[in-house]
Amino acid sequence: MDPKVSKADSDLRKMLSEKRLKSVEDRRVSSEVFDRITMKTLYQLANAGYLDILNGAISTGKEANVFKGVHEDGHFVAVKVYRISTSDFKKMQYYIQGDPRFKVRTTNKRQLVHAWVNKEFRNLSRALEAGVLVPKPIVAKNNVLVMEFIGDEKGNPAPTLRNKPPKCPEKTFELLIENLKKLHQEAHLVHGDLSGFNILNHDEKPVIIDVSQSMVLDHPISHELLERDIENVVRDFKKFGVVVSREDIKSEITGQTQ
Ligand SMILES: Nc1ncnc2c1ncn2[C@@H]1O[C@H](COP(=O)(O)OP(=O)(O)OP(=O)(O)O)[C@@H](O)[C@H]1O
Ligand SMILES: [Mg+2]
Missing domain, CATH: 1.10.510.10 (Transferase(Phosphotransferase) domain 1)
Structure with a gap:
């Protein structure tokens, strides 16, 4: 790795771990999963007050990791981080190109993932406006989406219907x-x-x-x-x-x- 990049990378990790995103678990996760730009994005979101602490993984999917975060005010947020390396680039391109809201003509993987996250944010906003029960979107930046945490006040995420069949x-x-x-x-x-x-x-x-x-x-x-x-x-x-x-x-x- 370029020594400059490597230095920036370690500085960023240090800043993140010392300043805001400070749990031990996050440091472990961050060094394994997050690339430099993702770390920077999380740091910027933390600095802008959207999340104070990343507090453990809720899920590790095919393309994204979902974490529980804590906002400055103390309430929980859900933080969905798309991993650029494992994203299904072909699928994203196909879905985005057929959508008249997006004029993305790119083969750049990172740009596509960013557009994809923006699309998720916009879809959530649109659904919410129509009164659909969805998590309220808070902010989308690069490959990171911050949204309302769906769960109880103790911070336990709501299970999926697959994991918890409805009582009625x-x-x-x-x-x-x-x-x-x-x-x-x-x-x-x-x-x-x-x-x-x-x-x-x-x-x-x-x-x-x-x-x-x-x-x-x-x-x-x-x-x-x-x-x-x-x-x-x-x-x-x-x-x-x-x-x-x-x-x-x-x-x-x-x-x-x-
Ligand atoms: N807003 C939220 N609040 C609480 N838990 C959430 C929230 N969003 C997602 N989760 C948890 O994270 C899991 C994965 O989220 P989601 O389905 O959005 O991503 P994914 O299936 O990993 O996405 P992809 O398949 O594109 O990689 C969900 O099953 C749920 O357990
Ligand atoms: Mg899913």
């Missing part, structure tokens, strides 16, 4: 469909990766997460992905004992009878 499946299902209807008819978005893995069970309320790939209805594959989303949800709720037809759910979500 009919009711949770009804709420979910209400939310998907708003997502479709008011936010004009299709989730695109919906299943019990991307729905949190927050005190029996279904909170929809992981909307980076969500697309506007104009996107050429939105219809196909809507069908897949419905199929996944119907299948997952069938396991909980809720039996519904895909056609009925589709008409309800889209407001159109076939």
Whole structure:
């Protein structure tokens, strides 16, 4: 490594560990996962007051790590950090190019990931505005997204529906469909990766997460992905004992009878 880069890298790590992002666990995580720009981004977000401490990993996914952070004021935030090296660059390019909101014409992997994070931020804002239960987005910078932490006041993250089936499946299902209807008819978005893995069970309320790939209805594959989303949800709720037809759910979500 260039000695200058290496020096900046170690300085940044030192600053982060000493000043704000100070837990032992973070130092371990940071040296393994975070590259220099990610560290710098986290440092800048910390300096701007968005997060004070990164407090342990919630999840390590295919492309992103989600951490629990603590804001200056003491409340928890969720910090999603996309790893540039393991991002599915082809998928991102395909989804972004079909979305008229984004004019990204790049083959630069980092730029694409940044656009992807920005897309997740915008999709969350759009869904929230339509009244959909999603985490409130707080800030997106480079490959880092800070959002509302979904969990209890002690800092335990809400489990996914896969990990914690609803106590009253009919009711949770009804709420979910209400939310998907708003997502479709008011936010004009299709989730695109919906299943019990991307729905949190927050005190029996279904909170929809992981909307980076969500697309506007104009996107050429939105219809196909809507069908897949419905199929996944119907299948997952069938396991909980809720039996519904895909056609009925589709008409309800889209407001159109076939
Ligand atoms: N706002 C949040 N509050 C609490 N926990 C969260 C929040 N967002 C995500 N999580 C946790 O992190 C996990 C992974 O988040 P998410 O689904 O957004 O990323 P991912 O599946 O790893 O993404 P990708 O597949 O693109 O790598 C979730 O299953 C959930 O447990
Ligand atoms: Mg997910």
